[in-house]
Amino acid sequence: MFARNGYVGTRIDGIAAAAGISKGLIYHYFGSKEEIFNTLIESATHGTIRLYQQAFGLPGGAAERLRWLMEQVATGLVEQPHMFMVVLQAFVSDAVPQEARELVSTLAAKTRSIVAQFITEGQQNGEIVQGDPEHLAFLLGSCIQGLAVAKAMSTPMPSLSAADSLIRLFTRSTPPESGD
């Protein structure tokens, strides 16, 4: 609902109808529309941050862990595309509760920082292409985000394999099989 219609475009009546309950019951559980949205955003960002931290604590090479992380992210996007879209709404729109925007901002900062550390590590053993790690992390994050949008909009193209192609562009030591 919030994913496709945005915060302002989503009606409490609509949520109630979709959930099969009455509007009054919604206000029994949540204090306001803002609170519903914030709860949603908090849940989404919390899960994502935990995933990134989990990848960070994993054994193995940087490129390998980064690839695992991207696979996890891609899987999540395929399974729950609307979750990402809600976060995107909170990221790009001014017409959302401030708390939600702040949550998403810190999410973006944290994930970028973690990816940058992966890249720094991967560059030292030549697994990942050269360049400023922060810069590359920003680039990779943006690309993933773009792919996620495309995927969520159910464009005819599968973005799972696209994510795979993307990570391949960033890594070096992979065998020269670029087709598929």
Add this chain to the structure above:
Amino acid sequence: MFARNGYVGTRIDGIAAAAGISKGLIYHYFGSKEEIFNTLIESATHGTIRLYQQAFGLPGGAAERLRWLMEQVATGLVEQPHMFMVVLQAFVSDAVPQEARELVSTLAAKTRSIVAQFITEGQQNGEIVQGDPEHLAFLLGSCIQGLAVAKAMSTPMPSLSAADSLIRLFTRSTPPESGD
């Protein structure tokens, strides 16, 4: 206005106040809120499509023309970030006039098709990495879109050079200067 607040989140009163005119005058020029939005989207998509077609008619190698196009796109994004955001709103949200959504859909299809032709051409003379052209065009387009979002949200990172790094990942014959 539409760029940051979305279609539903933007108020006619707000537009009128920002333009320094009365609400009535807006309805003197436009028939409805939908019409305002559609006009905006049409203007944005028309300009973008023309740019892509222009790049297609240019002389020179495929990679060179593709790089020129990306530079133009990046410049446009820097100069008018909100223009892109409005189009993004129309692309990801259901809460916008149908006509606007259709305009953006055809925009996405056309640009991807043109980029795919560039890639096909560039692959034949080894300028561009291997892989399914449609697939790569989709990937490149998504990444550009992601970078555009990051840029429009004025994240501390400059996405102009990021776009440059991105196109460098896609091309092959460039000298091995990957840093900076």
Add this chain to the structure above:
DNA sequence: TCTTTGACTGAACGATAAGTCAACAATAGC
């Protein structure tokens, strides 16, 4: 000067949506 045309305004209207509340049902404890 009189009329016409078009830019322009702001009050008013109708619709819609967030939030409230009094009442009702169900369940549990006694």
Add this chain to the structure above:
DNA sequence: GCTATTGTTGACTTATCGTTCAGTCAAAGA
């Protein structure tokens, strides 16, 4: 069975926003 607590409803209130419209003002033409 009775009472207290919790879950649940939908009509009501209140405010906002898109849209309309009656009317003002100024310039142009006759």
